[in-house]
Amino acid sequence: MAPARPAAARSAAHPTDQRLSQRTPRAPLSAARGASVPRAAAGPGHPPPPHQETRMTTSESITAEHATAEHTIADARGRIDALDDSIISLIEERISVSEQIQATRIAAGGRRVHLAREMEVLRRYRDGLGAPGTGLAMTLLDLCRGRV
Known part of the structure; x- marks a missing residue:
């Protein structure tokens, strides 16, 4: 391992060190994330120049x-409520x-329940909706049985 050199010797001896010291300062990371941090401000308490555009803060x-998001959710819930109303009407029908x-x-002179037909209904719902479709079909069949 090379021995440590004094800071003055490092900056004079290595061109990379000189380039690093000549770089222009970057804006803080929060500025890249949309926070309102002026690049040209001289320090804390100094307002940004009048020509600088004001950005939305992170909290804003x-x-x-x-x-x-709340608007999107509210709209989607309204659609679901309308669909549920339609589904309920269809089930009543x-x-x-x-x-x-x-x-x-x-x-x-026949029976109230036709089991072969119920099996067709169960199969159609299972094929269309997977395993949970069978449970849904059972609930529908239960709602529709024995009302006479």
Whole structure:
């Protein structure tokens, strides 16, 4: 390992050290992240030059992003509520149609429940939605059975 040289000897002897000392100072890291830190300010307490553009502070940026996120979430929840209303209406319609089928089947001397048909429904929901689809189909079938 080379012995340490005094600072004066290092700056005079090595060109890299001279280039490093001649670099212009960089803005603090917070400026790169959008914080309002003037490059040309002389120090703490000095206002930025009048021609310098004012940037949004980090906290203002986070607040704006939060407001945008909240707006997006609120819009999406509104869409989900509308979809849920449609789904509920469709289920009510399905229950009504199922009641007609059951009443007709019973009037013709048949059984209230047709198990082969229920298996078709279970299979369709499982194929379309995976394993949770089977549970959903079971719930629908339960809602639609025995209303007559």
